[in-house]
Amino acid sequence: MMPRNPGNGMSDRPILIIGGAGFIGSNLAAHVARGGRRVRIYDDLSRPGVDRNLAWLKREHGPLVDVRIADIRERTKLESAVRGAEAVFHFAAQTAVTTSLVEPRQDFEINAGGTLQVLEALRALDQPPPLVFTSTNKVYGCLPDLPMRIEGRRWSPVDDVLFARGIDERRPLEFRTPYGCSKGCADQYVLDYAQSYGLPATVFRMSCIYGPRQFGTEDQGWVAHFLIRAIEEAPITIYGDGRQVRDILFVDDLVDALVRAWRNIGALRGRAFNIGGGCRNTVSLLELLEMISQLRGRAPEVAFEGWRAGDQRYYVSDTSAFAQATAWRPRVSPRAGIEALYGWLVEQRHALALAGVIHA
Numbered sequence: 458m459m460p461r462n463p464g465n466g467m468s469d470r471p472i473l474i475i476g477g478a479g480f481i482g483s484n485l486a487a488h489v490a491r492g493g494r495r496v497r498i499y500d501d502l503s504r505p506g507v508d509r510n511l512a513w514l515k516r517e518h519g520p521l522v523d524v525r526i527a528d529i530r531e532r533t534k535l536e537s538a539v540r541g542a543e544a545v546f547h548f549a550a551q552t553a554v555t556t557s558l559v560e561p562r563q564d565f566e567i568n569a570g571g572t573l574q575v576l577e578a579l580r581a582l583d584q585p586p587p588l589v590f591t592s593t594n595k596v597y598g599c600l601p602d603l604p605m606r607i608e609g610r611r612w613s614p615v616d617d618v619l620f621a622r623g624i625d626e627r628r629p630l631e632f633r634t635p636y637g638c639s640k641g642c643a644d645q646y647v648l649d650y651a652q653s654y655g656l657p658a659t660v661f662r663m664s665c666i667y668g669p670r671q672f673g674t675e676d677q678g679w680v681a682h683f684l685i686r687a688i689e690e691a692p693i694t695i696y697g698d699g700r701q702v703r704d705i706l707f708v709d710d711l712v713d714a715l716v717r718a719w720r721n722i723g724a725l726r727g728r729a730f731n732i733g734g735g736c737r738n739t740v741s742l743l744e745l746l747e748m749i750s751q752l753r754g755r756a757p758e759v760a761f762e763g764w765r766a767g768d769q770r771y772y773v774s775d776t777s778a779f780a781q782a783t784a785w786r787p788r789v790s791p792r793a794g795i796e797a798l799y800g801w802l803v804e805q806r807h808a809l810a811l812a813g814v815i816h817a
């Protein structure tokens with residue numbers, strides 16, 4: 458079957474999503490396809506479980522989904538994939554700090570080298586399309602200079618302004634851990650290509666994103682991981698004291714932000730934005746455990762271990778720069794989002810068990 462033509466004046470050129478079978482990529486792909494637009498997924502399916510996302514996308518939106526199974530490091534395949542794209546979202550990455558410490562070279566080759574490959578493929582085009590790249594809050598390091606105090610089950614900044622607003626883009630960069638270095642390097646390359654070559658590119662420095670289609674593990678995606686462990690009735694290991702605070706952002710709100718970034722690329726090009734749930738959507742690990750207890754009617758089993766390298770006691774994004782530029786704001790509260798993800802995991806439990814994501 459031929460792809461549907463939007464028939465409403467919209468371009469029929471595909472939206473390229475590199476890493477499009479992953480958690481964020483598949484959610485964006487579904488959103489784009491629901492709007493009647495074509496998506497091109499470029500992914501090597503190296504993340505366990507993401508083939509299920511791809512199968513779901515093809516089932517739901519078959520004719521609109523063009524799939525390229527390839528590694529971001531395969532230059533000619535990537536060059537072919539960017540040709541004709543209306544916009545490019547680059548999500549493919551080695552995503553875990555822990556793995557980066559074990560395999561720093563591979564982490565660098567995928568995250569830094571792979572991103573340079575994307576930029577070079579775009580630079581070669583006569584009219585490069587908008588590029589949105591997902592960086593991380595880890596580019597700001599461990600934030601050791603920010604005084605914190607314990608308030609019940611969470612760390613909290615002593616400084617009232619920081620407490621009220623979160624961390625903005627003026628925060629100095631400080632790359633920690635190989636993952637922080639490789640993503641930070643990529644982040645800087647994207648911004649530089651916007652300056653040096655005029656690429657219409659922008660960077661999201663993201664806090665914790667969560668939602669359906671996330672196959673969280675102990676190494677990455679802690680909200681989904683905690684829920685999966687609770688459903689498996691297996692113990693959850695907390696590294697550190699569990700009072701670490703993050704601003705969590707439900708994936709639908711992120712998808713909204715990604716689309717706004719593409720649509721407003723003229724104003725956003727060459728800029729990096731801190732993106733997360735912001736001050737109104739924060740949760741500590743201990744607070745998430747409490748929510749899980751309420752959802753399930755009993756407390757999950759918990760074990761404590763030492764702090765992990767590069768872990769921040771407190772990270773909350775100040776998203777006001779992006780909000781001002783695009784009128785975006787997160788709409789889903791942590792409680793509603795966590796209930797939605799929990800419901801999805803329970804509903805998918807048998808399918809996820811077959812895929813080895815959940816141990817039933």
Ligand SMILES: NC(=O)c1ccc[n+]([C@@H]2O[C@H](COP(=O)([O-])OP(=O)(O)OC[C@H]3O[C@@H](n4cnc5c(N)ncnc54)[C@H](O)[C@@H]3O)[C@@H](O)[C@H]2O)c1
Pocket residue numbers: 475476477478479480481482499500501502503504507527528529530547548549550551552567571591592593594640663664665666667678
């Ligand atoms: N999820 C979060 O909380 C979060 C936070 C900050 C930043 N990020 C960044 O957002 C992006 C997407 O994250 P996600 O949670 O969707 O991760 P994910 O692992 O679900 O998705 C990444 C996708 O990239 C693919 N991939 C990995 N290496 C590849 C390679 N060499 N070639 C081609 N494809 C490859 C994987 O198979 C996977 O489908 C990543 O760049 C990540 O660093 C995510």
